[in-house]
Amino acid sequence: MVEFQNVSKIYEDGTKAVDNLSLQIDRGEFVVLIGPSGCGKTTSLKMINHLEPATSGSVIVNGAAVDVVDPVKLRRNIGYVIQEIGLMPHLTVGENIATVPHLLGWARKRTKARVEELLNLAGLDPKVYRHRLPAQLSGGQQQRIGVLRALAADPDVILMDEPFGALDPITKGKLQSELLDLQHQVKKTIVFVTHDIDEALKLADRVVLMRRGKIEQMGTPEELQTAPVNDFVRSFIGEDRLSQISPEGPVDTLIEDAPLVVAPSLNPTIVLEQLEELSRETAQIVDRRGRWRGMVYLADLLEAERGKRSSIEGLGRNDRKLILPAATVRDAAELLVDLDAPVPVIGENGTLRGVITNSGIARLTISRLTRGGAPS
Amino acid sequence: MNRSFLDLLVTYLSRNWVRVLELTWEHLYISGIALGLTVLVCLPLGIYLTRNERIAPYVIAVANVFQTVPSLALLGFLIFVFGIGNDNAVAALFLYAMLPVLQNTYTGIKNVPVQLTNAARGMGMTEFQIMYRVQLPLAVPVIISGIRVASVWIIGTAALAAAIGGGGLGRLIFSGLSAIRNEVILAGALPATLLALTADYGLRWFQNVVGPERRARRIAQREEKIKIKAKSQQKE
Numbered sequence: 246m247v248e249f250q251n252v253s254k255i256y257e258d259g260t261k262a263v264d265n266l267s268l269q270i271d272r273g274e275f276v277v278l279i280g281p282s283g284c285g286k287t288t289s290l291k292m293i294n295h296l297e298p299a300t301s302g303s304v305i306v307n308g309a310a311v312d313v314v315d316p317v318k319l320r321r322n323i324g325y326v327i328q329e330i331g332l333m334p335h336l337t338v339g340e341n342i343a344t345v346p347h348l349l350g351w352a353r354k355r356t357k358a359r360v361e362e363l364l365n366l367a368g369l370d371p372k373v374y375r376h377r378l379p380a381q382l383s384g385g386q387q388q389r390i391g392v393l394r395a396l397a398a399d400p401d402v403i404l405m406d407e408p409f410g411a412l413d414p415i416t417k418g419k420l421q422s423e424l425l426d427l428q429h430q431v432k433k434t435i436v437f438v439t440h441d442i443d444e445a446l447k448l449a450d451r452v453v454l455m456r457r458g459k460i461e462q463m464g465t466p467e468e469l470q471t472a473p474v475n476d477f478v479r480s481f482i483g484e485d486r487l488s489q490i491s492p493e494g495p496v497d498t499l500i501e502d503a504p505l506v507v508a509p510s511l512n513p514t515i516v517l518e519q520l521e522e523l524s525r526e527t528a529q530i531v532d533r534r535g536r537w538r539g540m541v542y543l544a545d546l547l548e549a550e551r552g553k554r555s556s557i558e559g560l561g562r563n564d565r566k567l568i569l570p571a572a573t574v575r576d577a578a579e580l581l582v583d584l585d586a587p588v589p590v591i592g593e594n595g596t597l598r599g600v601i602t603n604s605g606i607a608r609l610t611i612s613r614l615t616r617g618g619a620p621s
Numbered sequence: 622m623n624r625s626f627l628d629l630l631v632t633y634l635s636r637n638w639v640r641v642l643e644l645t646w647e648h649l650y651i652s653g654i655a656l657g658l659t660v661l662v663c664l665p666l667g668i669y670l671t672r673n674e675r676i677a678p679y680v681i682a683v684a685n686v687f688q689t690v691p692s693l694a695l696l697g698f699l700i701f702v703f704g705i706g707n708d709n710a711v712a713a714l715f716l717y718a719m720l721p722v723l724q725n726t727y728t729g730i731k732n733v734p735v736q737l738t739n740a741a742r743g744m745g746m747t748e749f750q751i752m753y754r755v756q757l758p759l760a761v762p763v764i765i766s767g768i769r770v771a772s773v774w775i776i777g778t779a780a781l782a783a784a785i786g787g788g789g790l791g792r793l794i795f796s797g798l799s800a801i802r803n804e805v806i807l808a809g810a811l812p813a814t815l816l817a818l819t820a821d822y823g824l825r826w827f828q829n830v831v832g833p834e835r836r837a838r839r840i841a842q843r844e845e846k847i848k849i850k851a852k853s854q855q856k857e
Binding site for chain 2: 294316320321325327329331332333334336344345377378394
């Protein structure tokens with residue numbers, strides 16, 4: 246859908262904004278470009294709709310090089326959302342959304358129907374909002390309209406340049422979730438620029454982390470978090486994430502490897518020996534296909550040994566657990582308050598992702614305290 | 622102002638009201654043509670300057686010079702070009718009032734936030750569409766206030782046209798001055814002042830009417846009417 250082939254951008258003063266970038270973005274993919282300021286992410290984005298011409302290499306959108314096609318036509322087929330929102334203050338909300346359909350010469354009725362459809366999609370009553378002026382809306386509502394305006398003519402590709410950067414955290418989180426819902430419905434190819442790693446990890450199918458015009462690492466949010474390729478990536482992800490952790494945040498950063506994972510076919514005595522060796526009181530049972538079959542406690546194992554059971558099959562308890570990705574830090578903490586034993590974390594397909602322990606939460610708390618200094 | 626002076630004014634007006642009206646009309650006519658010419662020339666010129674910024678300071682400097690030359694002297698100079706009469710007056714008033722319209726058109730367009738023109742370009746507007754759909758509409762309040770200033774200047778200065786053989790309310794003022802009759806001066810000055818105030822107020826009203834708030838309300842009302850009409854047709 247969008248492809249960068251050895252693209253470089255060198256400004257007149259000699260600064261290399263983008264350095265030999267190659268990147269392929271598939272149809273329907275949500276790609277987030279992220280990096281410190283001056284890393285070339287916004288420049289790269291603007292090369293897609295040819296607001297910034299490349300110095301060398303070529304950018305290809307929908308099979309055609311952007312420097313060959315008419316830029317006006319190109320841009321009308323690419324949605325564009327910017328941080329400053331850029332709604333026209335002299336036009337009504339309806340007219341703002343209808344900008345590109347109007348440029349494309351849609352019939353009045355079709356445009357009107359589309360505007361109403363989009364407003365409904367964003368949960369804004371057309372009767373109330375269509376004839377309002379942008380100045381009469383809150384910042385969050387304005388950027389919702391900004392997103393709708395980009396969607397209006399149903400473009401295949403949508404470019405978003407730090408669209409939520411200027412919003413307060415609560416509105417920002419809401420709009421991010423709305424954008425994800427919207428993306429599930431409309432399946433657009435979205436290229437999204439941000440400097441906020443939490444935003445990137447929340448939204449992206451694929452994160453492209455850039456520095457000095459080059460890609461440092463590219464991969465799914467999980468890949469970046471679990472396998473950062475160098476210190477730069479580690480610090481970029483780690484520092485930002487730790488400072489942003491909240492009780493309602495995901496538990497991903499708290500997960501540690503389960504100390505003992507056993508097969509259901511094992512004899513209780515063997516499991517007891519292993520636990521003793523590690524001086525632990527629980528073990529996770531995982532079957533041959535990698536599925537989690539429960540957590541077994543020391544007391545249950547002792548009883549099974551006395552009962553001369555041949556295997557621990559069926560001994561696992563599975564009522565106390567956290568399911569990804571919905572589990573929050575608060576959920577984890579509440580389970581740990583009730584019982585001081587590791588809480589297993591289960592991935593989407595039933596696999597064991599690891600455990601969360603009290604000491605993990607304590608470590609997180611300490612790191613936040615030392616980072617944040619005195620409470621404000 | 623004593624009673625006898627008011628009496629004199631009322632008597633003068635009651636005897637000469639037709640002439641006062643005629644001269645008011647002529648005044649309005651001269652001013653209107655001058656203002657029309659100013660807008661017709663300076664609005665496009667101002668737009669042109671935003672596209673050719675290198676020459677902008679020079680052109681604005683020239684307009685500034687015309688505005689700084691004492692208006693009476695300007696009228697005098699132009700006798701060599703246009704002779705005496707109303708043509709000369711219109712030309713002088715035009716040159717005199719160029720600056721506010723030109724300057725406000727230029728700065729009004731230049732001051733449109735760059736993120737709006739960027740957004741417009743990013744959505745696929747041509748440079749021409751960016752101009753007439755985004756920059757011009759947003760510059761309208763600034764441009765209109767420039768025209769307001771020009772109109773007040775023009776109507777005020779048009780009184781001097783009489784000095785070089787032109788018409789308008791200046792005739793009354795000048796003849797009143799030479800005859801030392803205050804009531805005649807006032808019979809010319811009062812309508813001229815009223816004209817200037819009316820023009821200023823009228824343009825301010827116009828600016829409000831074309832402003833986004835009123836426009837949005839009109840659009841909503843128009844749609845409401847269409848809906849009601851459609852409903853009543855359905856019932857029939």
